[in-house]
Amino acid sequence: MxxxxxxxxxxxxxxxxxxxxxxxxxxxxxxxxxxxxxxxxxxxxxxxxxxxxxxxxxxxxxxxxxxxxxxxxxxxxxxxxxxxxxxxxxxxxxxxxxxxxxxxxxxxxxxxxxxxxxxxxxxxxxxxxxxxxxxxxxxxxxxxxxxxxxxxxxxxxxxxxxxxxxxxxxxxxxxxxxxxxxxxxxxxxxxxxxxxxxxxxxxxxxxxxxxxxxLSLFNYENLTYEQLKQRKPIDQLTISWLTSKGDVGKSSGPNWGYRGKKGYNRNPNEAYIPYNKARQKPGFFPDRKQPDDLNCPLFKVVTDDGEVFFMRMAQENNKAIHTATSNSLLGGWLRRKLGLKPGSFVTLEDFQRYGRTDVTFIKYADDVFIMEF
Missing domain, CATH: 3.30.870.10 (Endonuclease Chain A)
Structure with missing residues (x-):
């Protein structure tokens, strides 16, 4: 043998x-x-x-x-x-x-x-x-x-x-x-x-x-929003949903699904959080490991109403933050929070009626965040 x-x-x-x-x-x-x-x-x-x-x-x-x-x-x-x-x-x-x-x-x-x-x-x-x-x-x-x-x-x-x-x-x-x-x-x-x-x-x-x-020790089923809030965060960052001019983009940001030619088959819920260079905080979100990598790494987000998303920085110069599996998830969540019907066009008045125009990310690890809105 x-x-x-x-x-x-x-x-x-x-x-x-x-x-x-x-x-x-x-x-x-x-x-x-x-x-x-x-x-x-x-x-x-x-x-x-x-x-x-x-x-x-x-x-x-x-x-x-x-x-x-x-x-x-x-x-x-x-x-x-x-x-x-x-x-x-x-x-x-x-x-x-x-x-x-x-x-x-x-x-x-x-x-x-x-x-x-x-x-x-x-x-x-x-x-x-x-x-x-x-x-x-x-x-x-x-x-x-x-x-x-x-x-x-x-x-x-x-x-x-x-x-x-x-x-x-x-x-x-x-x-x-x-x-x-x-x-x-x-x-x-x-x-x-x-x-x-x-x-x-x-x-x-x-x-x-x-x-x-x-159960994963890092799973949403274990680490709820309330449980994460009891832990000491590493850092936090508040980012506006609005453009640098203070309005809501007509075909960008919350209304990303309205871009392109009229009648083009896009999901009107598509959205991203504007994250241009002036708003960026280096090292806060995980960035590309290599400059020519197509995508940034994922990070997990637990929202204040119990949702869980996998998100990443996106677009040229990382000027957007969106949900990785489909950016319509973020847009659908935003519209529910604002009390709008799915696919609705989002206006500045909608944010003002809700009471805030920005979103806060609270960081607990390189790839674990809370998102409050």
Missing amino acids: LEAVILLNVQREKEFQYETKEGEIMIWTNDFEEDILYLPAKRYQFNKLYIVTGFTDCEMIAQHLIRLHDRQNNKENKRAYPSHIEINMILGMYKRNGITLKKHEKIKETLRQINRIAPQRIQTNCYYIYRNQEVHSKLYIWTNDKHSNGIAFMGSANYSINAFRVRREILTKCDWQEAMAYYDSVFEDTISCFNEEVFDKLKFKENIVVQNDD
Whole structure:
């Protein structure tokens, strides 16, 4: 019998080869997010990712998929990543204890937002185990359209922020074809989260005792607006919704959806917060790591009415702040706060009637903020 040689990821260079010699076992024990969730797509042009996990959180889904999309559009990586990536995930531990209706709807809305960003580039599907035994496995399989080649990893790490960034977990490479066969076997016991029959198959509750694995320590489900307010902030910044002339842009800012030719099919809810050079506070929001990066990094925003957005600086010279999955989310939220109908044209009088014309960002970490309006 060959004696296994265990190669810990902490002892290797970041740009490593996944291949191992006979008798060697590659084990990832920390800092494995890049190797498991991104590098196989870049190195091997694998464009299908199959995930089996006990639990997940919406932040993990959103951050992973938006970053994949960003890398597809990043000048440095544009040719390195497949032009279209499909992700299929199975959530295995909601059959017995059920899932809150709030989380179910949040998962669906997160996937809708991601799939709307660029459906020709990223497509995501999510399924629940609803019959036979629950599934506590953690499995990540990358392959191509023809399923002619692939790579797979199994271990203890759920598809969650906790597992990939907080806790001590372990993952190891396994036979991708056997892993794919296992995925197919449990897939037979699933139902899509978008299937209306899911309400007959699973228990939906207002409140349940949530498994620790099911929550990110940095998830909106844990860190609410009220809980964040109890913490000491790093910094804060107030930014006006108005132009430098003191009015509301007719086709910019809150009314970004009204730009272009009349009759052009835009979402009238589209909006951004004007953030021109005179208003900018260097280092307050996360900026591009490389000057030629197409997009700035994401940051999480919890609003004073309990909404959660993933936002970033955008446009030339970072002169705008918008919601990353769709800038209509910010515009829709603003109009609700102002008491306007969806898609309404926003005027200065609307802000004056509301009582303020600016928004305050309170910073708790480089990528965690409160937004008050």
